[in-house]
Amino acid sequence: MITYPVFSYQKAKKPQRMVNHQEKQTPIIEVKGLNVRTREGEILKNINLQIPRNKIVVLLGPSGCGKTTLLKSLNRLTDLHKELQVSGEVLIDGVDILKVSRDLPIMRQKMGLLSQRPFPLPVSIYRNVAYGLKLKGIRSKDLIAHSVESNLKRVGLWDEVKNRLNSPANSLSIGQQQRLCLARGLAVKPAIILADEPTSALDPISTKIIENLFKELKEHYTIILVTHVLRQAVRLADHVVFMYYGDIIEQGHPDDILKRPQTEVLKKYLVDGN
Ligand SMILES: Nc1ncnc2c1ncn2[C@@H]1O[C@H](COP(=O)(O)OP(=O)(O)OP(=O)(O)O)[C@@H](O)[C@H]1O
Structure with a gap:
């Protein structure tokens, strides 16, 4: 379970690149x-994995099999754990994030992180969404106001909060806080959303809202989702990766992985869960 504040904001100077047709065919990770x-x-x-653009890729597997560690490796949150030795390649749009130094903030800005529990900043609802934009050096109040509104609308929160934008973010329900954190991340325009059991602390209605949002968001973003909920994998996954003791055991289309498992460990997992 990742317990870091959602979405790592870092100053970045380069504008987002447009993705051309050829790039769309190549894996984003x-x-x-x-x-x-x-x-x-x-x-x-020895993990080998290709993540296609604009899909929801679900990482499944029993507790402790390495799902969160894989997610952390993708944006180098593993750096925060000095005891971890990381080797190999993690190419994001062809650039190995494990080798970059000066450009790490730019690389990280491509990825938003949504964790198990929402971590709103201890400021107002408005300032939570505006935070990343200010860090990016955007000063225009109009631009910021427009982004706050459009991203709150995008996560379906605007109507619920438009009359209380200056209220503390922690006055929101947990489900609303999770959507606020998603809005905060989207405001800085990532290409990839890393989501580590993002609905495990939510009630069924908030869970459904987040799931529906993910289905909409994949048109513009690549989503890598860790979940223990098989039904969620069935509902959302375009591609399932089943992990076991640090290995990828099977991966592919959910119909193959979840309905026609090949290995005994996956068959057992699908019956017993953890
Ligand atoms: N910083 C660390 N130092 C030592 N061991 C670690 C560290 N981080 C993770 N581990 C170990 O690596 C293994 C995989 O952990 P990880 O959190 O990636 O699993 P997971 O599949 O996400 O589990 P869960 O579903 O329970 O969240 C576990 O045995 C864990 O104890």
Whole structure:
């Protein structure tokens, strides 16, 4: 479980690139021979994975199999854990994030992170969404106001909060806070959303809202979702990756992975869960 504040905002100077037709065919993320280990042993073992654009890719697997570690490796949150040794390649749009230094903030800005519990900043609803824009150096009050409104609308929160934009963000319900965090991330225009069990703290109605949002958002974003809820995987996944003890055991279309599993471990997982 990731417990860091959602979405890492960093100053970035370069504008977002337009994606041309050829780029749309190439995976947005390619993981090659990724190993993550501690002194005690391996957490991820020679992970090879291609993540297509504008799809929802679901990481499934029993507790402790390395899903969160894989997610953290994609935007180098693993740097925060000095005990982790990471090797291999994680190519984001062809650039190996494990090798960049000066451009790391720019690379990270391509990825928004939505964690299990919402972590709104201890400021108003408005300032939560405006925060990343200000960090990016945007000063125009009109631009910021427009972005706050459009991103709150995008996550279906505008009507619920438009009359209380200056209220503290933590006065919102947990489900609303999670949507606020999503709006805050979207405001800085990521290409990829990394979501680590983003509905596990939510009630069924808020869960449905987030799931429906993901279905809409994939038109513009690539979403990598960790979930323990098989029915959520069935509802959302375009591609399922099943992990077990740091390995990818099976991956593919949900109809194949979830309905016609090939390995005994996946068959058992689908019956027993963890
Ligand atoms: N910083 C760390 N130091 C040592 N061990 C770690 C570290 N981070 C993760 N691990 C270990 O790596 C393994 C995989 O952890 P990870 O959180 O990636 O699993 P997960 O599949 O996301 O689990 P869950 O579904 O329970 O959240 C676990 O055994 C965990 O204890």
